[in-house]
Amino acid sequence: MKLRLQRLYSEPQFFEPIAFQSGINLILGEKSETAQTQAKKVNGVGKSMSVEFIHFALLRDFKDTRVSKIPTEKCPDDLTIILDLSIGKDSLQIRRSLQHPEQPTIIRNGQSVTFATLAEATRFLGDLLFVGEKSGFSSFRSLISLLMRDEESEFSDILRTMPVKKNAPPDRLPHLYLLGLDVVHYRGLLQTIKEIDRQTKLVSKIKSDLTRGNEINLKDIPAELNAEKTQVARIEAGLADLRAEPAFTEVEKDLNEIEAKLGALRATRKGVNFKIDQIRALPQPEAIDEVDLEIVFERARAGLGKLVQKSLEQARAFKEEIESFQRSLLNDELTILERQQRELNLKIRSLSQQHSEIVSRIDRKGTLRELSSGLKMAVHQQQNYHRRAALFQEYKDADQQKEDLQGERRQAIDHLRKELSENAAVEETMNNQVAAIHDRIMGNSDASFTLTVNTKTTVKQPLNLDLRILDDGSHSIDRTKVFIYDCALMFAECTQGRHPGFLLHDNIFDVDQDTLVQCLNYLQEQDDSGEDFQYILTLNREKIEVEERAKLIQLDVQDHCRASFTKANPFLGFRYQETRKASH
Known part of the structure; x- marks a missing residue:
């Protein structure tokens, strides 16, 4: 199903609404027209923050958005973020308040539903986006994370979509879904690998107990x-x-x-x-000191006079x-x-x-003495024998289960290799698309895309998706590589049937000027050719000012500008310091 953003706004108005269209949409950071040095800066004007509000509206966990770090006193108490969009033929409006971010409201074709949990709401959107799909993939947020890579991912790898500081393995499932591969089977393979890891740890622990920390040979x-x-x-x-x-x-x-x-x-x-x-x-x-007693007594008699008749004695x-x-x-x-x-x-x-x-x-x-010592020895021997016998049986069972799981893993790996072989056309189509985009942007076809299976038993992710281009590994080249991969996923014939035709890149173009110009021109050519897509890009205008004046850019920047922010006129209309933790 195609996904299209239409309008981002709020009630009450907290920022200027942003209206989106099909094709290319630019959110620009520009210099202020004043002569002040600070006004000439274009970073920190709110481009990325506008993207954070889109993420928030598309149901990212509140704590994971920078929206949660806006100081409470800066926001109206009843602030609700609203995103109008469409999924396929369904017209949707997502309403999510900062006071109750876990209970969003979604209006579908005029019918309003308020969800008790964020999980229910994301499942609802997933059911709309993946309707009719038999792939088994249904994670709305997982796919959106691929289509809207976090700026803090640094665009360092085609698989990584979340901030680098999050030490979590990249999620391959949305990639497999778009490529038309069996998501359910691969998810099961990953679960088997996790179970093997747990079982290996259990077997190792039992073995250590049995052998007293490897003092005894297990075979004995x-x-x-x-x-x-x-x-x-x-x-x-x-x-x-x-x-x-x-x-x-x-x-x-x-x-x-x-x-x-x-x-x-x-x-x-x-x-x-x-x-x-x-x-x-x-x-x-505790005994009462005589001196203390006398002092208290005299004070009481002085204050009360004749009322105190008792003597000190x-x-x-x-x-x-x-x-x-x-x-x-x-x-x-x-x-x-x-x-x-x-x-x-x-x-x-x-x-x-x-x-x-x-x-x-x-x-x-000595009958009783023998009986007494015999009883103690018997109990000890019995307990020790039965404990070790049970532990050894547990070891054999656990080791057998591990072998069974490893057998399941081998079968799943064989199934995956067979699937890749049967879908070799998908790999070839993606490879051709990557080479074509690279040729258009970089002027040569020295690029490739491959799908391979790693059969090593220690590997946690057996499927490798590898995109290589000339001189990759550097900061700017890796960003270009991610741009090429994301565009190939959106425009390749083998993926268009499942791809929502939506892509957002937040400050991806930290690249050389010629590469930036050619990337923008490539996007304009796709738009001119009639491709049905929506691409949102945040960009500092100063990066392309010279090329605009020289008419090297085919794209009409002003015509595709949907929002423009400056130091004097930032996205939220005010400057602030983010809190370290969620403030709402």
Whole structure:
């Protein structure tokens, strides 16, 4: 579906409306006519900010737009940004306020809908833009990010669309969508690669636990587990024989009862000991100094006169009663607890003695001592064996799952290679389009576009989209390369059926003068040839003033100018300093 911007404005009016048309649209930064040095500057007049408002209207996350960094006091409380546009035959108006940026309103052919979330609104626009598409691609913002590359991407790479400072891998899906490749399959391949990465980390962690940080060879683990299994079986069999001893059978119930009582009494004693320690750790109650008491008493008697009948001695006596009461509370509690502690000690000592007597009476051959140590060893051996056995099984399962995922990856890679082979005409058409544009702009066809598959297992993005031109790698050449690629995507026969025919470049032409002139002339030639597209460009007028006067530019700059900003008349009508964080 074709996408066309028509008008950007606001309610109440916060900036001069900008009306767009089909074909080429220029947003210019120009020098002021005054003689002041500052007026001759053309940077910072608001060209990029106008683009930020378009991004905001097209539902970019509020925090990711410079609109969010305009100081709150500079904006009307009820400011709403409005963008009129069309998608296919649908007439749309997007209304988004700074107060509630997550709940935009979209009016479609006169029917208004206010969305509860930004995700719902972007999904709605995606459904309109990709209607009838069977590619599986539906990310409206992802495609818009490609069609409106962020200036801070520095136009350094054909795949990168977001600011360089965002350390995120470029999204290839919108490129694949425009090229007519299977987006769903490639998205699944990327998900498989992520799962392999997670599974590899899990396998590595389990292996480290099993081998105690690689102290043991993994190949030796099965033999060690077999040996431990045999030992556990022997211990369990021996314990069964010990439990069959007549002496143990006779007193097992009595010993169990005594041990249970001892456990309960020791737990109670532990609680009592804790309380005693707490009381002993408390600071002594604060005593009232005699001098302080006398000073307070004399002041009270001086102020109240005959109303104070008590003597200083009576006040002292009252003070001592209070302090004595505080001490007695703590002492009484401590006395009770210490008595409980003594009683518990006596009971524990008595039960321990009973336990020892029973053991000594029947343990002439060391049966109980062997049983006690045997039980501890058995529990330890059992726990260790079962833990390691379970961990080894978990390792085998995880490693098998990793192998299965790697198999899925190989199949997906084979599918991708087959798809590229079947769509070789797409690569050839794009390659020819790139070479033709390069020839028109640079005067030679020394340029190429290729689609290749990287089969290395460590690669996170197996599909490479590579555009090479003569002397690429420099700042200005890379920008020219991005311009050629974006135009090839818009004008190539293999992509026109899916491309919205819309493109915006914000300050892309930091290039030499001849390249700039030829790029503008190329765009004018596309317009003259009847190509159906909308191209929006922000540009400093001073870059082309000489070429305009020399009539080297075919494009009528003034006729295609949709907005013009100066230091004296910036986009927002005022100067300000951006806040570091979103201010709304």
